[in-house]
Amino acid sequence: MFKKILFATSATPASDHAARVAFNIARGYDAHLDIFHVLGVPSRGYSQVVVDVKTKERVDVDDEYMSWVKEEVNTYYSKYLENGLKFDINVTVGFPAREILRQAKDTNPDLILLGGTTGDEDESVYKKSVASTTLQKVAKSAKCPVLIVNRPAASFWGGLSNITFGTDFSKSSDKAFDFTIKVAKALDCEVNVFHALDITSVSTGKILSQDDIEQKIREAFRMIRAKYEPALKELKNYSMDVWEGIPYIEIVKYARDNHSDLIVMAHHSKKAKQEDAILGSNVEQVIVRAGCPVISVNR
């Protein structure tokens, strides 16, 4: 399923739960793990100075410094790196999202694994220098699925048996669905296709009557059947559901109820304005809240 995994890490406690999942997957699937650390962001124009992510100090980066940081990362993860795990450690300088994407372009992983947002975002060196978050940018532009582990609760990876696939029927949701089916077949797990009907007045512009809601739910069901059931039938176990509410909350609740180990959703490459709204309010909110890892698929 996964042969090559790019694990982008700050090599700090903020990435610890993601690290657990990364090393588990790599072992479980005998995959090669590229432990990738952007050690600092360039500062001062064309000077050689960068602000180190871990120490928050301004440092002159040279080869010696790079190998020192590499050694640090190695030490930080030493307990995971034993017993023949296939891995390498790469460090670089730049803006994290861009450098992660550049590394992905050069190495073509099957999966990018990111840790979630850290508690002290305002203090973070990365945050200061990027317009939107690393996570948003990587999820938007990556060519392979991006797995995000945000909460410690999400870091349990005992293999997969149950996937929640959240759809909004868009084209990129189709891609996410294809990926879901692929994983489900390879790992023999159950798939729950889920659509959340957005009934918040912000998006509908009015308060829906119960008849309207039920009508829309029936429509969504029909869509799910038409779009996804043929492929689902090839699986042993699957289910389909439509709930109404605030979409991201409903998805998180639904996944919890179903004891899902993984949520798969599409990321949208729509125009900037909608993108903020959709990603901000749904995928990203799900990532922040879910009790299991979330995979964002875009292409």
Place this chain on the structure above:
Amino acid sequence: MPEGKYCNKKPIETPEEVNFLLSDTSGNTYYEEMKSLDVDSDLMWATIQKTMKSRLKTWLEICAHCGMCADSCFIYLVNKKDPKQVPAYKIQSTLGEIIKKKGKVDNAFMRHAMEVAWSQCTCCNRCGTYCPHGIDTGIMFGYLRGLLYQQGFVPWEMKIGAGMHRAFRAQMDVTNEDFIETFEWMVEEYEDEYPGLTVPVDVENADILYTVNAREVKHYPEDLAEAAILFHVAGENWTVPTEGWEQTSLAMFAGDWAACKMQVESVYDAMERLKPKRMIGTECGHAHRATVIEGPYWAGREDGLPPVESIHYVEWLAEALREGKLKIDPSKRIKEPVTIQDSCNYIRNQGLKNATREIVSHIVEPGYFIEMSPNKEHNYCCGGGGGFNGIGFFRKQRNQALITKRDQILKTGAKLVLAPCHNCWDAIRDLEEEFEIGIRWSFLKPLVIKMLDLPDHMKPEE
């Protein structure tokens, strides 16, 4: 010890030499070696006799020491009006002394001259507009930097920067292959959102030849995609060259005249090879000065012009908005207090103040734009021009120099600063990091893209 291992008179020519000098972290050994670097007075005097023309001689001679230049210099103002920071004094006590002594100056003098040339003048040329005689100290400092470079008395990063141009024809270690590959990668990343988006490479007779700043390729490749998107939406017939794509010139900041010529000739070669109607460079100030204003003279072009008409990005953007090639959705205009940083290199030195204000009239809701004071051709340097931003050795002085811009911005009350120049953008970024005044800063491209009213056929499906 006359010539050091790191610090010497020999320019850097190869990637290996670049890496070697870079391996001397912060240039610590470099500056240590500089203390015993010999001054070749004969060479300097011979160079002066060959290169110092009547304008500079006259300027040095006719300065009336009236002091009118003092208050025009932001570095003087921000350093408690120290008399040693008066432009006339700064140049008379350095270049003036060298001339008086026919080049017979010692090592300590040269190191002092280096400090004055790179940490007390950003070559913003503001003093030149206030001098009753029209004496431009910034230009004279540019000349002095050349003499200092030749003798090896040049800040570490400047020596590296000039070396990068010699070794890579770019200010960073970005090869021609890296450039095209990165551009194609970025376009690919955005082609879902902008169907049909491409980067036309080496197309002959295009309407526009686009040149960039190597930093975009290295660190902010989104900028390349943004340029492609705007040309694409505007329906322009444009291209980028596989060689000669780097518009900037750290060699100019370093005073490496030979490298200046090499760099600009690579761009001119691209123009001559591809025969575009016009050349447009990215949102950079000194790059425009180097390639469009000064470059023709470095390259020895008789007409003082680049091979094809060359305009700044803001001129193209203003034109595209004026002619309706790019349409702004009025509901998406900037609706918060916003100001603009006038880049010395193309506002004061080339008079493009109206172009940027025309852009502002399209992208900012009326009533929200606030001018800095002073502004336009009277605006102050961002505080990091002329190479100042990049020099670690003079960081303290640079941070002090940022205070002028900080206070100018604070006075406007704006939280967003438009900075269509890489150097200004950096300086403003650094001043926020240094003083935390709670502002954001941006190039024009990403802002305009967010406001575009896209024609239906350009919208992605779905």
